[in-house]
Amino acid sequence: MKERRYMAAWKSIKGMGARRIRSLVSRFGSAQNAWQADGEAVAEAAGLGVQKAGHINAARNQFDWEGQEKLLRSRKVQLVTFQEEAYPELLKQTYNAPAVLFYQGILPENDKTAAIVGARKATPYGLNAAHTLSEQLARQGVFIISGGARGIDTRAHTGALRGGGRTIAVVANGLDRTYPPENRRLFEEICDAGGAIVSEFSFGVEPLACNFPARNRIIAGMARCVIVVEAAARSGALITSDFALEEGRDVFAVPGSIFSTMSQGTNGLLRNGAIILTRAADVLDEYGWQNVKKEEGKPACVLPDRERQVYEALQESQALPVEQLVMHTGLSAADISCILVNLILHNLAEELLPGLYVRCPAQNVSP
Structure with missing residues (x-):
């Protein structure tokens, strides 16, 4: 319990990224021992210059432990470190896994996970495709991972919920913030359904543009595969697919109109070797996930x-x-x-x- 708190405290200090925190843990044996070590030893282990070392020492001395505990309780936030079994296994295997995750809800217990990502300003085609694919995969017990943003991400989450499944929203801010604000209720529904809201960012961190690539690497790292539904030529979703490829994960892409700028990114992925995805069964068959959960036959709806x-x-x-x-x-x-x-x-x-x-x-x- 204490180790998690110290890991979160290290993460709250500006300039202390995952690699530096892991270096400190390796050098001192634990985040707590590193926190209690003298400034020179910490600076040497973390490779810090004089100015940055001074900033970090001052931050340690001024850290608000009571404030952290209050936020953890009030926001129902849990912590898991890279050293624990509960830490997502697929993410743990990646090159620069977060040293600590802040999360609300329940993390996945296995690797039956698929990330669904795409454009914020998606077309009706992309929004409907994301919702449908997510719903159908969730009905087969696939844990859907996305970024909680407007557009494709939101549709991926709502599709998973409609399919009676579980989903994770990986966000680019501290969990005392909600972004986008209109998804507050959606995030509550995700947790209520057995999913989670996950971040590597400490309390107080705003959803700045520079945080989203780091968030994208977590989305890719937690998933067995990444599905890009709709993306322009310079979309952030393509950053997620790049992270997936770097980690040896599969990338699927949904083909789009040759006349739509919102399909230039996905069509480009297909041109470069991504797996074409036209139905949920393409993913299910690839990993032998097909028919894990049989759906009861529903009577046909007769319309006037x-x-x-x-x-x-x-x-x-x-x-x-x-x-x-x-x-x-x-x-x-x-x-x-x-x-x-x-x-x-x-x-x-x-x-x-x-x-x-x-x-x-x-x-x-x-x-």
């Missing part, structure tokens, strides 16, 4: 004629407004709005963006 008209007018790859559905079906806007509510309640449609609707794929609707 007018509801069927609207359902068939909806698309999976493009979000449509009510006005366009009026043109396709000849029904009034008021009737279509009522029908859409019913389709959404039966998970046959979804309001993907305000006023824009898509058909939920792979639903059992009777002809």
Whole structure:
């Protein structure tokens, strides 16, 4: 217990990254012994210059232990160090694994994990694909890992939850912050469903742009494979795929339109040898995960004629407004709005963006 606290304290000091902390533990035998060692010995073991060594010594002397304990309790945050069995095994095997993880919820117990990542400003096609793939993989017991951000990440998490599975959001800030703020409820649902919110950043750290590559390496490190659903040519999701390749992990990519800038990154991955992904079974078959959890057959949903008209007018790859559905079906806007509510309640449609609707794929609707 104390060792975790000292490891977290080291991580809270600016300039103390994973490699330096592991060097201190190796030199002194524990994070606690390193904390209690004299400044010169610490500076030598961590390879610190005079100025930085002085800063770190001052930080040790001024560290607020009571404040750390208060935040750990109030935010229900747990700690796990790289020395413990509970530390995610796949992440432990990576080149620069975090010395300590801060997390809320429950970490995965095995390596049946897949990361799903992509663009924040994703298209309806990408959002729907991420949600569908995540849901189908989660139904087979795959632990879905993503970054908790807007766009593809959020859809990966919500898809896993809809599939009755577990998911992890790896964030780029301290766990006393919530980013993006609109995902606060989603993060609570992730923990309630047996998943986790994970960070290597200590309390007080804001979600700065420079933190996201470090967060991406954790996403890649915790997963058996990385699935890039939709990404532009210079997307952060491609950084995650690069980390995966460096660690010898598989990279899957969902093909996209040759006319869409949001598919240039994924199509480029395929051109360079990524595994093409067009259905969840491509991942399940690759690792022998298929049919681990049998789904009970559900009776086909029989729709009245007018509801069927609207359902068939909806698309999976493009979000449509009510006005366009009026043109396709000849029904009034008021009737279509009522029908859409019913389709959404039966998970046959979804309001993907305000006023824009898509058909939920792979639903059992009777002809």
